Amino acid sequence: MLPNIMSGFGSSGVTWERRSEKVSEIVAREIVRDIARRRPAPNSVLESESAMIKRYQVARGSLREALRILEVHGLIRMKPGPGGGPVLSEVSSRDFGRMATLFFQVLDIRFAELVEARLMLEPFIARLAAERHDPDDNEELRAIVRQGYEAQTTEAWLRATDAFHTKVLSMSGNGMLTLIACALKDIFTERASTVYVANEGGHIRDAHSGIAEAVINGDAETAERLMRDHLQGYAEMVAQREPNLMDEVVDWR
The missing domain is CATH 1.20.120.530 (GntR ligand-binding domain-like)
Structure with a gap:
């Protein structure tokens, strides 16, 4: 029986595969790849939720879970209110x-x-x-x-x-x-x-x-x-x- 694979495109344009693992984990990795590629300055506000949903082609719930994974690991913090959203932390040892x-x-x-x-x-x-x-x-x-x-x-x-x-x-x-x-x-x-x-x-x-x-x-x-x-x-x-x-x-x- 073939494994459950759903192909998509990351923001880099390179085809990537969504296997049987959780979508939120895959999206979290895609966000990390984009951060590593773009090198935004610490304390930069990342894209809005709607822009990320469009970029990564996922449901709102999966995106929020992906952001929560990155927040728990200290890569981002969530800024509330207007103009808020995921903010890149100054990652340290x-x-x-x-x-x-x-x-x-x-x-x-x-x-x-x-x-x-x-x-x-x-x-x-x-x-x-x-x-x-x-x-x-x-x-x-x-x-x-x-x-x-x-x-x-x-x-x-x-x-x-x-x-x-x-x-x-x-x-x-x-x-x-x-x-x-x-x-x-x-x-x-x-x-x-x-x-x-x-x-x-x-x-x-x-x-x-x-x-x-x-x-x-x-x-x-x-x-x-x-x-x-x-x-x-x-x-x-x-x-x-x-x-x-x-x-x-x-x-x-």
Whole structure:
């Protein structure tokens, strides 16, 4: 017996097949393809409901379900009222991490496993950053390190240390590794109490400075070693202060 197939055309003009899966899921993928192709700016209002119904040739209910799928995954948000509709979100590693925690909880993944994964991944990415980085990023990285030294409040320090790790990861030249590593960082930072680090962070500031100079100078081996030592010390500090955290399941939030 032949599978149930209904052919149609996506907005790109390429024929695509609607198989036995839900139409809303297929339409959601078509919307994502169009967003990736058009590259609208974050916070842009997408097409109206009537225009989308015409573009994707689906019923209103299927379209709304497709938009709900994208909203749950953090790609869009719905703006109510006149001139409203689906608005493209500024997608971040936090959205990716939040989605991942759903699977972490179901798979019973412990915080200690997340820490171990970060300890394996981020030093390697620091090595890549030293090997591949764009020299135009050097001054920004140094400026972020200076922000850490100049921070006068806990909030300013936490912003600076988060910016440091995000910047080093982004200099790796590999978007996939950057996204995954930033998501692990975001989950770690959200769940570990980091306030005390701001009060005891002199050696962390120095570690950031050393890592930054190794990356800027293209010293891959040193960048990897210093990042590993830095994260290992940070993880041990958290484990000492919050011994129960390491055995907790990373729950969906």
